[in-house]
Amino acid sequence: MYNDKVMEAFAHPKNVGFIEDNDGVGKVGNPSCGDIMEISLKIKDDIIVDAKFRTFGCAAAIATSSTATDMIIGMKVEDALKISNKKVVEVLEGLPPQKIHCSVLAEEAIKKAIEDYQSRKANNQAK
Amino acid sequence: MENIYLDHSATTYTDRAVLEEMLPYFTEVFGNGSSQHKAGRDALKAIDRAREQVAKAIGCAPSEVYFTSGGSESDNWAIKGVAHMYKSKGNHIITSVIEHPAVIQTCKKLEKEGFEVTYLPVDNQGFISLEDLENAITDKTILISIMFANNEMGAIQPISEIGKIAKEHKVYFHTDAVQAVGNVPIDVKAMNIDMLSMSGHKFYGPKGVGVLYKRNGIRIDRFMDGGEQERNMRAGTLNTPGIVGLGKAIELATSNIQENNAKIAKMRDYFVEQVQSKIDHIYFNGPKDMTKRLAGNASFSFEFVEGESILMLLDMEGIRVSSGSACSSGSLEPSYVMLSIGVPIEVAHGTIRFSFGKANTMEQTQFVIDKLVAIIDRLRDMSPLFKQIKGEDIYV
Structure with a gap:
């Protein structure tokens, strides 16, 4: 049901873990739905220098977490905000229809982590 | 393999x-x-x-x-x-x-x-x-x-x-x-x-x-x-x-029911006992009285991890199991059978059924136990629901 690219990303995921001194964290999903995705970011001069994930979920959820974090490392924050779930699915060369929501979670987790970064930044500037 | x-x-x-x-x-x-x-x-x-x-x-x-x-x-x-x-x-x-x-x-x-x-x-x-x-x-x-x-x-x-x-x-x-x-x-x-x-x-x-x-x-x-x-x-x-x-x-x-069952139940019982002693935070689903359950059946729900991920990683090791029942795999709903015996919905997502048969061996059983322990460890390391800090489990 999964293609080789998805299986590879699932079997050997990149960027697993949590950045302790992060600049933004986004956590989405719900345990009763069977998936939770948490992405933590290290950001310098509005560029994402590191991204890590922790995911509770199916093979597709783990594969999209790995791919999505890989895609945004080195990216400007404003560009990362433009990453759509479709783009993640494209890089993975497709997901089964019932697993598309995993890619949506990845997009949402990135957005939420960046929002967290931006609100922290705004708070710091206000001080 | x-x-x-x-x-x-x-x-x-x-x-x-x-x-x-x-x-x-x-x-x-x-x-x-x-x-x-x-x-x-x-x-x-x-x-x-x-x-x-x-x-x-x-x-x-x-x-x-x-x-x-x-x-x-x-x-x-x-x-x-x-x-x-x-x-x-x-x-x-x-x-x-x-x-x-x-x-x-x-x-x-x-x-x-x-x-x-x-x-x-x-x-x-x-x-x-x-x-x-x-x-x-x-x-x-x-x-x-x-x-x-x-x-x-x-x-x-x-x-x-x-x-x-x-x-x-x-x-x-x-x-x-x-x-x-x-x-x-x-x-x-x-x-x-x-x-x-x-x-x-x-x-x-x-x-x-x-x-x-x-x-x-x-x-x-x-x-x-x-x-x-x-x-x-x-x-x-x-x-x-x-x-x-x-x-x-x-x-x-x-x-050959008695003979086959005795052999199969021996592997199953060893498997259940080992899994329960080596992996924490699990539910052993179904009858506790082994005489009231199918000789080959062992069903576990592993907390903090998801069944399909376990299934796929076991599959990569050559081990074929099922998450819930084959009929419902591909659907996003957890098993209605697990929910009806009171397994919490978030835990039911982590259910794996092992069903032994007459051609399985004790060596295979041991191999599966070892791989399963490593796979659950690995997936829990990856899970935001399970963090081990200073040897203590903290649930987020």
Whole structure:
């Protein structure tokens, strides 16, 4: 049901873990739905220098977490905000229809982590 | 890489001896069982022998055995058949919440036709209550359909007691015995079973062939219109090789139940004991009394991880298991059977069924334990629900 690219990303995921001194964290999903995705970011001069994930979920959820974090490392924050779930699915060369929501979670987790970064930044500037 | 198959509740391989028995019926004795010439008579003879093998295995008369395409067909036929034939007597059916979809969906369809269905709950080990059953019976009740043994967590229901209650109340009793045949001794007369469904490929027979046992005297609609096969109850040329295979398979499976079960249960018990001692935060699903569950079944829910991920990583090690039941994989809902025995929904997502068979070995069992421990560790490391800080588990 999964293609080789998805299986590879699932079997050997990149960027697993949590950045302790992060600049933004986004956590989405719900345990009763069977998936939770948490992405933590290290950001310098509005560029994402590191991204890590922790995911509770199916093979597709783990594969999209790995791919999505890989895609945004080195990216400007404003560009990362433009990453759509479709783009993640494209890089993975497709997901089964019932697993598309995993890619949506990845997009949402990135957005939420960046929002967290931006609100922290705004708070710091206000001080 | 070795292929370790631990999904015998989904299907089994066809036993070599069964296959050998079937082969001549493809190429040599290929006649139509309904033909009058020798080729047809020879095929019919083989079919009649299989009918006797089935009858002997479950303790009924050969004239009470109807060959079908499998368990789902038998379930559909039995339940719809009784419902439609006896609706003038009543419109109430009793079943349980843990039945196979072939029973549940059939009942749902009958509800749309105006039938009323009671779905009995089960306790946290997967058993229905006989008191609930008795209380559910009304003067409108025409059928009780309770599965013999559950496919997901292996609970073997008190079938004789259910049969006794059904008989006392003059209600027909059907049981989906797809998981039980070949694994649990069955005597339909002693157990007061009026109808029983089975499927060849669950007991080392071929796929695409099953049986509905129906006690003589119970009337049901014919399943398929057409020729007069199966005493004019199910039209269509008989699947001679499949039927011959099912006959041989049930003979082999039921003549060695104790011996096979002892070997299989030994591996299963070791597996359960090791998994419970090596992995924390798990639910062992189904009956705790191992004599009340299928000998090959071990069902676990692993907290903080998701079943499909476990399944896929085991698969990469050559280990074939199932998350819940194969019928529901691909859906995003956790197993309704796990939810009905009280497994919390977030934990139910992490359910894996291991079903051992007669060809498995202790070495394989040990290999699976070792791989499973490593895989659960790895997935928990990756899970935001499970963080180990300073040796203490902290749940976020």
